[in-house]
Amino acid sequence: MTHPSRETWLWLIHRGSAVAMLPFVAGHLILMMLTVRSGLSAADILGRTQGSVSLVAYYGFFVLFVSVHAALGLRTELAEKLGWRGNRLDLAAATMGLLLLATGGRAVWAVYSVSA
Amino acid sequence: MGRLQRFGLIGAPSAQLVAQRAARLQRHSGLALAVFLPLHFWLLAQSLKGSGALDYALAWTRPAPVRLAEVVLVSALAFHVAGGIRLMLIEFFACHEFQKNLFVISCGFATAAGLLFALNDF
Amino acid sequence: MLDVAVWRGTTEGSFEHFDVPRSDSQTVLDVVTYIQRHLDTTLAYRFSCRVGVCGSCAMKVNGVARWTCRTHVSSVAGDGHLEIAPLDHLPRLRDLVCDMTPFFEKWTRAGGAFVPFEPPETTVKRGFAAIDPLSQKRLEAEAGIECIGCGVCYSECDTVGRLPEYLGPAALNRAWTLTNDERDGRGASRLRAVAGDAGCHSCHTQMSCSERCPKRLTPAASIAGLKRASALAALRGKL
Ligand code: SF4
Ligand code: SF4
Ligand code: FES
Numbered sequence: 001m002t003h004p005s006r007e008t009w010l011w012l013i014h015r016g017s018a019v020a021m022l023p024f025v026a027g028h029l030i031l032m033m034l035t036v037r038s039g040l041s042a043a044d045i046l047g048r049t050q051g052s053v054s055l056v057a058y059y060g061f062f063v064l065f066v067s068v069h070a071a072l073g074l075r076t077e078l079a080e081k082l083g084w085r086g087n088r089l090d091l092a093a094a095t096m097g098l099l100l101l102a103t104g105g106r107a108v109w110a111v112y113s114v115s116a
Numbered sequence: 117m118g119r120l121q122r123f124g125l126i127g128a129p130s131a132q133l134v135a136q137r138a139a140r141l142q143r144h145s146g147l148a149l150a151v152f153l154p155l156h157f158w159l160l161a162q163s164l165k166g167s168g169a170l171d172y173a174l175a176w177t178r179p180a181p182v183r184l185a186e187v188v189l190v191s192a193l194a195f196h197v198a199g200g201i202r203l204m205l206i207e208f209f210a211c212h213e214f215q216k217n218l219f220v221i222s223c224g225f226a227t228a229a230g231l232l233f234a235l236n237d238f
Numbered sequence: 239m240l241d242v243a244v245w246r247g248t249t250e251g252s253f254e255h256f257d258v259p260r261s262d263s264q265t266v267l268d269v270v271t272y273i274q275r276h277l278d279t280t281l282a283y284r285f286s287c288r289v290g291v292c293g294s295c296a297m298k299v300n301g302v303a304r305w306t307c308r309t310h311v312s313s314v315a316g317d318g319h320l321e322i323a324p325l326d327h328l329p330r331l332r333d334l335v336c337d338m339t340p341f342f343e344k345w346t347r348a349g350g351a352f353v354p355f356e357p358p359e360t361t362v363k364r365g366f367a368a369i370d371p372l373s374q375k376r377l378e379a380e381a382g383i384e385c386i387g388c389g390v391c392y393s394e395c396d397t398v399g400r401l402p403e404y405l406g407p408a409a410l411n412r413a414w415t416l417t418n419d420e421r422d423g424r425g426a427s428r429l430r431a432v433a434g435d436a437g438c439h440s441c442h443t444q445m446s447c448s449e450r451c452p453k454r455l456t457p458a459a460s461i462a463g464l465k466r467a468s469a470l471a472a473l474r475g476k477l
Pocket of ligand 1: 394395396397398406407440441442443444445446447448457458461
């Protein structure tokens with residue numbers, strides 16, 4: 001048993017990111033129900049997102065929260081399933097979080113910057 | 117009769133089975149979403165190569181099995197959110213009764229979201 | 239007649255079948271005792287009080303951990319079959335007997351011992367602590383205090399299975415009652431003891447423990463309390 005303060009903070013951040021994401025997920029669920037209706041095309045997607053600062057902010061925060069949340073969830077899974085501990089565990093979780101953040105950020109940038 | 121069963125909508129199946137099932141579903145839905153996310157991001161990032169590339173990538177998501185997987189993922193997302201709210205109700209507000217009802221509601225919400233998505237998609 | 243399958247051996251072993259006559263108000267412990275007295279005197283099992291106080295008789299009955307002295311055969315063996323095995327997640331010593339050492343070691347690690355906040359002499363001079371029975375803290379402690387240490391929750395907890403060092407519901411429940419004991423002086427150091435990487439934050443809050451506790455305690459709620467208390471301490475920079 002080690003790092004009570006670290007574990008406690010990570011627990012708080014995991015739950016905090018979950019709460020923070022609630023409105024984003026709700027919005028995402030509604031939006032995808034509406035958009036999938038008309039069939040998905042690049043023109044549809046990019047037409048909505050391209051150059052829209054509010055959408056880029058929305059998805060930017062969404063990506064940030066989901067990266068943190070998923071990395072911490074995967075950290076638990078690695079600890080329980082593979083028995084990883086200590087620095088190796090935290091490095092793995094941080095790597096996954098950063099990867100998600102990078103790929104997610106790139107996707108947001110892509111739909112923001114490219115015109116249909 | 118267990119405490120959860122007394123407050124449960126369904127009488128018969130052991131509430132513990134529900135607990136284990138809920139734990140497993142929460143974990144597996146989360147895992148599925150985490151694995152799916154990079155794919156999702158990769159697909160959208162295709163537009164960096166132009167909208168034609170995005171259309172090309174989007175075409176890969178149109179066969180029925182892929183659409184079905186999307187429906188499952190939508191349900192997984194809805195379940196993960198509803199189940200997560202249920203957990204945080206216990207953790208932050210010490211609300212530990214009605215858990216079985218809340219589990220049933222999470223499942224219902226997940227199914228509804230999946231169906232709604234499927235109806236719109238297919 | 240009841241058809242009873244009883245675990246024989248240690249980790250290696252198999253179920254042995256016995257025919258045991260039914261009787262009125264028969265408990266699962268009565269069934270095991272009958273086998274040991276009349277059919278096979280080498281059967282090892284553990285019990286003491288027979289009235290649900292000592293917590294020594296817990297076994298897995300038809301796949302579910304229960305206190306056998308207070309479990310009626312009629313409530314678990316409607317079809318006349320019983321399968322009796324030792325608790326899960328604990329080393330098996332022989333037949334139905336587990337080694338409870340890891341279980342109680344975790345109580346110690348979780349700060350399960352009462353540590354008075356002042357030396358006993360001072361308390362004697364000052365007189366007994368006056369605790370308001372309706373105070374929030376006393377009510378929280380009350381909710382978890384009746385644990386008999388039977389290990390049912392520990393056996394039923396999936397997380398103990400997945401994370402063997404996990405302190406488990408009973409030890410954490412004990413720590414929570416002490417956290418709420420106004421006479422206890424361990425304070426933040428107990429929170430540090432329970433909040434590490436196999437402590438309260440590892441609990442998935444799915445309540446198998448609360449569902450199965452024969453004393454109707456809710457260890458999952460106690461653990462949620464520890465999560466909140468340690469999070470508050472962390473936010474205040476006191477963890
Ligand atoms: S609620 Fe926590 S302690 Fe209780 S059975 Fe589940 S994981 Fe174990
Ligand atoms: S909390 Fe309940 S199930 Fe767990 S050891 Fe105590 S009495 Fe037994
Ligand atoms: S024998 Fe004491 S609790 Fe069952």
